[in-house]
Amino acid sequence: MSFPDITPALRAAAPDLRGRLLANAEMAPLTWFRVGGPAQALFTPADEADLAHLLSGLPQEIPLTVVGLGSNLIVRDGGIPGLVIRLGGKAFGEITIEPGDRLRAGAAVPDVKLARAAADAALDGLAFYRGIPGCIGGALRMNAGAHGGETTDVLVEARGVRRDGRLVTLSHAEMGFSYRSSGAGTQDIIFTSALFQGRPGDRAAIQAEMDRVTAAREAAQPIRERTGGSTFKNPPGGKAWQLIDAAGCRGLRMGGAQVSEMHCNFLINTGGATAADVEGLGEEVRRRVKAHSGFELQWEIKRIGVV
Numbered sequence: 057m058s059f060p061d062i063t064p065a066l067r068a069a070a071p072d073l074r075g076r077l078l079a080n081a082e083m084a085p086l087t088w089f090r091v092g093g094p095a096q097a098l099f100t101p102a103d104e105a106d107l108a109h110l111l112s113g114l115p116q117e118i119p120l121t122v123v124g125l126g127s128n129l130i131v132r133d134g135g136i137p138g139l140v141i142r143l144g145g146k147a148f149g150e151i152t153i154e155p156g157d158r159l160r161a162g163a164a165v166p167d168v169k170l171a172r173a174a175a176d177a178a179l180d181g182l183a184f185y186r187g188i189p190g191c192i193g194g195a196l197r198m199n200a201g202a203h204g205g206e207t208t209d210v211l212v213e214a215r216g217v218r219r220d221g222r223l224v225t226l227s228h229a230e231m232g233f234s235y236r237s238s239g240a241g242t243q244d245i246i247f248t249s250a251l252f253q254g255r256p257g258d259r260a261a262i263q264a265e266m267d268r269v270t271a272a273r274e275a276a277q278p279i280r281e282r283t284g285g286s287t288f289k290n291p292p293g294g295k296a297w298q299l300i301d302a303a304g305c306r307g308l309r310m311g312g313a314q315v316s317e318m319h320c321n322f323l324i325n326t327g328g329a330t331a332a333d334v335e336g337l338g339e340e341v342r343r344r345v346k347a348h349s350g351f352e353l354q355w356e357i358k359r360i361g362v363v
Contacts, residue, residue, distance in 0.1 A: 059094070076099070092361060093131065119138030121136050124163070148165075158212065163196070181253070283316070310340060312328040341353070
């Protein structure tokens with residue numbers, strides 16, 4: 057399907073745009089599942105000021121969606137109405153080491169790149185990011201974590217742009233972190249960068265920890281498949297993968313989508329899957345787990361767009 061072209065109206069409202077603005081841009085190549093319909097309008101800003109310029113003139117009636125690396129994401133087959141913003145390039149992809157054992161990273165920085173930069177600077181405490189398949193913007197929104205660490209453990213502050221174009225800096229307390237979520241994630245803020253706190257460490261020991269995380273990931277997760285990372289949050293008192301396995305869902309298929317045989321909290325696109333296949337399979341897993349154990353699994357993967 058295709059949407060009406062709203063890019064002329066967006067350019068008229070923000071005439072000094074410098075970034076890339078596309079109508080009916082395909083989203084499937086930008087997601088790890090490789091599924092989903094187009095974005096009505098896709099904007100990649102040149103820098104923070106360019107983003108603020110567009111948002112300051114954006115009509116309230118136009119829906120706004122932000123995507124990152126597309127790792128923990130299902131874009132539905134009908135596509136995404138309104139404006140989709142995807143940060144990228146040098147303006148949002150840099151990491152700097154700051155005084156006090158701190159690192160500042162752009163929102164488009166892959167989590168693994170932050171872990172490597174910290175290791176190179178002999179800063180401990182951020183090696184867990186090696187095991188997260190996403191970027192800093194997503195980590196801020198969902199309090200991403202793995203292997204015993206979470207974003208809340210290391211974040212000092214986050215910077216972003218509100219829907220009306222105003223710049224804002226949120227302290228750790230203002231982020232409202234909880235398990236796999238952030239209170240700030242419910243606000244109309246597009247995160248552009250974040251400041252993290254490390255601690256002095258031994259470079260070799262930090263690298264060894266990152267190697268351990270890498271080995272554990274490769275041994276237990278289908279990282280070479282078209283997948284979206286962990287599908288469901290671990291419920292209180294349980295492990296999502298164990299509940300899925302106990303409900304007989306390991307290897308379960310729907311169309312071109314399958315529950316991974318290697319790690320059954322991962323869904324994979326075996327080839328030719330639609331977004332409806334992937335999401336429908338996830339809902340069937342939720343139904344079976346509820347019927348078997350009484351646990352109601354909650355999606356960790358974000359699902360956006362229209363059916």
